[in-house]
Amino acid sequence: MFLILASSFIVAFAQKPVAREVAPENRGNSLAARVVYFTDALEDRPSAQGCIVLYGSKAKIGINKKNITAKLRELQFDVSRITFVDVGRVKEGIKFYIVPAGAAQPDL
16 A cells, blocks of 8 residues: 555656757857757767757848757757747847657747
8 A cells, every 4th residue: 555655655746847948049159059968968868859940030030040050950960859949039049959759849
């Protein structure tokens, strides 16, 4: 009886997988270096998906998406594992997320 209650307690409080940001923007980190770090993290997690959130003007988002896509092609990375989300002018920048199997997409 105790074993059944204990395992129910563990299941009830087990954490759901969550998307987490990787390759944060730091001084000195080029976009290409961040893409390489991101793809390496995805390769280490074969069941995970990637999510790239792009902030800024339409022109800036277009340039960044083009540069990211070119780097992904150069790395011969399976782009079907990555979702691009264009947020717009809320702020400027790019965030890279690893989304484990069963996790929701990151909060924007």
